[in-house]
Amino acid sequence: MDDVPRVARLRGPRKISPNDLSDLVTFADMRDPSSVIEVDRNDLQASLGANITWNEVAIEGTDEPITKGIEQELPWIPTYFQKNLRLDGSNLTSEREIANRLSWWDFIQSGELKRSN
Numbered sequence: 001m002d003d004v005p006r007v008a009r010l011r012g013p014r015k016i017s018p019n020d021l022s023d024l025v026t027f028a029d030m031r032d033p034s035s036v037i038e039v040d041r042n043d044l045q046a047s048l049g050a051n052i053t054w055n056e057v058a059i060e061g062t063d064e065p066i067t068k069g070i071e072q073e074l075p076w077i078p079t080y081f082q083k084n085l086r087l088d089g090s091n092l093t094s095e096r097e098i099a100n101r102l103s104w105w106d107f108i109q110s111g112e113l114k115r116s117n
Helices: 006-007 044-048 079-085
Strands: 011-016 024-027 036-039 059-060
Touching: 006 059, 036 044
Parallel strands: none
Antiparallel strands: 011 059, 024 036
């Protein structure tokens, strides 16, 4: 935690290894949250198809605001937010399947969604 302020001030791209990435997922159908697929960062072709490889992985800190509007790409997010659902449609974590381990929170943390009364 002592390094967080120093890292936050870093600017410019920094090359990283695919193993340094957080978990990666994709969807077989962007309209269906239960179609989530975990991407194997060490075998992209198994998850994403033939001829998919890493060229380079880099991260970069910026002063830009957090990108908003992910619900345009994942239109189910507001409904799952209101009902506090996992991607498999349940409200409890009980399975080892990725669709049960993930929820709307894993895709939007900017605070832009508000619960209706």
